[in-house]
Amino acid sequence: MAYGFEATNDNGKVIINDTVENLHFVSKATRTGDDGGGYSDFPQYSSGSDYLDGRVIHTYTVSCTGTPIVFIKPNDYSRWHAIIKQSVSSNTWTFQVLISGTSTSNPPDLYCFVNADDIPVASGDTWGMQVFKSDGTTKTFDSRKQPLAITGGGSVSHPSDPTDSSGLPGLTGTHDSSSIHFWNYSNNDHDFRSTTRYNEYSNTNINASTTMFSCPSLAQGVHERTQKGYKVSTSFLNPDQHHYSTALWWVMYRGVFRLRSGYFDAGWNVYIAGYQFTSWWTEGGIFGGGGGNITAGTRPYTPKNINMGSNSYIIADSSRYD
Amino acid sequence: MSYGLSIFKADGSLGFSTADITWQTLDQFTVAANASVSNTYSVPTGFEIIAQRQLVDVPPNSQEDYAPNVTVSGSTVSVAPQSGLSSSQCIVHVLTRDP
Secondary structure (H helix, E strand, O other): OOOOOEEEOOOOOEEEEOOOEEEEEEEEOEEEEEOOOEOOOOOOOOOOOOOOOOEEEEEEEEEOOOOOEEEEEOOOOOOOEEEEEEEEEOOEEEEEEEEEOOOOOOOOEEEEEEEHHHOOOOOOOOOOOEEEOOOOOOEEEEOOOOEOOEEEEEEEOOOOOOOOOOOOOOEEOOOOOOOOEEOOOOOOOOOOOOOOOEEEEEOOOOOOOOEEEEOOOOOEEEEEEEEEEEEEEOOOOOOOEEEEEEEEEEEEEEEEEEEEOOEEEEEEEEEEEEEEEEEEEOOEOOOOEOOEEEEEOOOOOOOEEEOOOOEEEEEEEHHHHO | OOOOOEEEOOOOOEEEEOOOOOOEEEEEEEEOOOOOEEEEOOOOOOOEEEEEEEEOOOOOOOOOOOOOEEEEEOOEEEEEOOOOOOOOOEEEEEEEEOO
8 A cells, every 4th residue: 555554463464454444342232121031831831842942032222323233242151142123213222132041140241333433432532543544534443442353253044944843843634534633632742942953153263251243133933833623523413513623833933143162053042932722613413502613822923934044243252342 | 562563451451453353344334125235345355245234123023024135246245135025124234354
């Protein structure tokens, strides 16, 4: 270069220059509360395979100019984490962070970084080094706020099946005499937990004490298990009385991440789940009974995965910003 | 260290130096719902570019919030809805580094 400023690291790689902005630490986000946790099992159901991974949603806010890049620093590295929602009002950003399990203890810390040109600097803080672009006004580096130093990164994606049982849950039984399930049969046989369902990415710079990561959660999956039951009551005096039932368990998952020593894992965790049971019958049969129906629970989604493409993650050492 | 650049915090501890590696911000932009964007950047030859997507104001229980696809080809970053699908508003962070 003919003019300006450029710093290269020990490997000759550019880390500061006058054309591209560095990211600088603004602050940790403030945790404002949690939702109390839940979904360790299916609501309104208690029989076979009634277990889920559970989850807690913590809410955080941070005020800053510019759009922050946020790192999650787990305080329990055995749990899965992800930012599942972010919104902004004026200069205040709000983040919802999903964590596996139901304990509200050990919420993570959120470290927020913005461009050099957006960092807040106290009026009396007048020493240090700044680097500007050739326009003379856009700051690319400011030593008064800690610059981001990364320790690794890569590209990750989630496995297509979030459920621990082999294969995706599906439908068994029919609403006719060939059904393998009797009327009103309801006994889940699919393990909807996600303990073993993740893609692991080797990264020797990850430790389970100070490493933090930035990787927005985009992937989402909905999967359901359906059991259809049937019986018929026949009579010479009355029309056949047909009995039908449908039991359905559904889970909406969100893509989540875990840091292990030497690995970055991309997996799944329950966000919400439900159980719906419907039973109905026609009139007739031996006793000439009337028709009727009962329904409990809802089925608000249809099974599918979305946003399954790869996303970029970066990691850094949180202890530099404490 | 005997050469290079060290930058210290106010408490005198080392904050950043030429022993470090970093990603720098090439651009940040918001892509409106269903919109397509393609930006070409001027970066030194050989610099690596990645893009992070963040959906904004998306309810986490909505099943139809699709993130747009992002492709990086050389120094061009292109954002477009997934084929046949509507996409939600999305923030794209374009980061670069000397690999």
